Amino acid sequence: MTTITICTTCRTGKDRETKLGTPAGEAFLQRAQSAAASEPGLSVRGVACLMGCEHGCNAAITATGKMTYVLGRFDGTNEDAEALAGYARLYAESDTGSVPYRQWPTGVKGHFVARVPPVD
Numbered sequence: 001m002t003t004i005t006i007c008t009t010c011r012t013g014k015d016r017e018t019k020l021g022t023p024a025g026e027a028f029l030q031r032a033q034s035a036a037a038s039e040p041g042l043s044v045r046g047v048a049c050l051m052g053c054e055h056g057c058n059a060a061i062t063a064t065g066k067m068t069y070v071l072g073r074f075d076g077t078n079e080d081a082e083a084l085a086g087y088a089r090l091y092a093e094s095d096t097g098s099v100p101y102r103q104w105p106t107g108v109k110g111h112f113v114a115r116v117p118p119v120d
């Protein structure tokens with residue numbers, strides 16, 4: 001199972017300063033759940049804060065035995081959610097979690113923040 005973890009408390013733009021209203025991460029979670037609903041082997045969950053608050057919206061993609069990728073600088077739009085789910089599907093299909101750059105959905109390019117190798 002591949003898990004997409006969305007930060008539900010991420011804010012974007014001016015909201016990051018004012019901290020008013022519903023965080024963009026809440027909508028990003030719902031949109032990611034919809035985008036991944038038709039993808040077998042993907043689950044989506046929300047958590048409060050991935051500690052990348054200055055470059056939200058943030059998300060992580062992980063699976064047992066695979067490289068974990070953290071992505072950020074999303075606005076939380078439907079297009080962002082579709083790109084993230086599309087990348088997660090390719091990640092799920094790979095043996096190691098490594099997806100060739102030429103296969104990356106355009107919408108994830110420039111959004112990678114970190115990768116974490118699997119534990120032995």
Ligand code: FES
Nearest residue numbers: 010050051052053
């Ligand atoms: S609020 Fe989203 S990473 Fe901290």
